[in-house]
Amino acid sequence: MSGEPQHIDDVHHELKLRGVLGWIEYRLPVFNWINNAVGTNYPTPKNLNYFWNFGALAGIALVIQILTGIVLAAHYVPTVDGAFASVERIMRDVNYGWLFRYVHANGASLFFAIVYVHLFRNLYYGSYKYPRELLWWLGLIILLLMIITAFMGYVLPWGQMSYWGATVITNLFGAIPVIGDELVLWLWGGYSVGEALLRGFYSLHYLLAFVIAGLAILHIWALHQHRSNNPLGIDIKGPQDVLPFHPYYTTKDLFGLGIYLILFAALVFYMPNALGEPDNYIPADPLQTPAHIVPEWYLLPFYAILRAIPDKLGGVMALAAALLVLFVVPWLDTSKVRSARFRPIYKQLFWILVADVFLLGYIGGSPAEGIYIPIGQLATAYYFLHFLVLLPIVGKLESPKPLPDSIATAVLEENKRKRARKLPQVGAQPTSAGGHH
């Protein structure tokens, strides 16, 4: 950095290219475009922690789904008679077919895990607040599409869970007054879940992956407009608050990716069916419902909310509301302070919400009987209470802790504190610190 730049936009790390790259760049400035997006010319808050890895991980998870999905689509047969057998053929006969299917199935699970961490990171650090509301919305739309895409994908193997999951979920639309029955008939393209629905789902499952990819690009575009939030939740004030994305955050993301891939490989190679339902290895039978229908784990909290309301239409509305309420969170949260670090009461409410969602997940996976019913209803009530009542009130009542002047000063103070804590140890063991030089 030359001189004393006062504003972040005064700092530039543009690529100056010669030769072939320069020739291309002059005609299509693709290299600076990349450099501005994830390179040295994208200034990023210097204090991001590992929770900021999950956006990049989600992008990679999407790419893995698309690549493996394209291969699976080339071997899959979208017919009632052929679907189940074609999946078994992929597992047994197609070269590495088992690998593609296990990566795709477990990849979907992990994609949701990543996106949920990403979403709760957002709720904790208040990233959805001004001026990132649209960024938050794009993320939520992506989540909605992911749920639809995952559900449709789950139907494709045409096992018992596929068939009955499709039956139950499409019947939800029958709850809509007046047009419900006609709507369900239209969705099915027949008098029950069958050929027309299977083929339609196959087509849309493939399409939606690319719609999600397009929305992800908009999501990143919106992110770059006001740049990443950070654990302190305060704005970038100057060049001293940032680091270039490359090499600092590319390296950090790469490290996170390494950890992620190790977990992914452990799942795929050692416990590939741990997250799946064994009933889906039974071919679809329209004359027999499995004893216990449950969705995949990532939809269990929503499933619990659906079942909490003892009314068909009410349950469906609660399910929709559970997702839609997230869209208005930027306005329900009345606090001007973003990060929960400086919000002592909200911080506790956040963790209670996390516990509540886990509880909902547990209830969603349990049979709908006995004590599980009232617990599910309480947990559902608390979910809405958090967003609709507590969030607006706490923002008004709570007195936040003082915010640091800038990211840079907070980082420097943090380092000073760390050094003070380390100092006696450094003196005590000088030999082990440099043992491998």
Place this chain on the structure above:
Amino acid sequence: MTAEPKGDDGTRRDFIYIATGAFATVGAGIATWPFIDQMNPAADVLALASLEVDISGIQPGHALTVKWRGKPVFIRHRTPDEVQQARAVNVADLRDPVRDEDRVQQAEWLIVVGICTHLGCIPLGVKETDPKGDFDGYFCPCHGSHYDSSARVRKGPAPRNLEVPAYEFLTPTLVKIG
């Protein structure tokens, strides 16, 4: 950030940088293989790669087409006359010089893949009513290649004789192709 002590062969950071890059490259390379291999014939396709045909019903002078690996195979029961004709040819004059004796296991049975070696059309000559070309074998209507009674190319654009598949006689009337 404190600088690493500089040795003759660069810094520790250089080593980590190169090791990471090498590891990522090898990993990406290995991950590419399943994407390529999934397009190769699957196990069930390979399992159906051979075909057993009962040839007891084919009279001398007649032929039969069977489908093997998605391609037509011509099985011809040759008359002594046809065999005689095929063996009287001067091999040195042929475009693709092979002796008839080397193209058949039993003189009366000619088994070839029925795909013209020019551009992959199916030659005529199996049915009695088909044109058999100028050399009493097979005739490809697409671009006019003529094959003789040993299915060797004699005239037209085809570069090679009709291919002889791997086959064996399990019994005198049962042949296994592939």
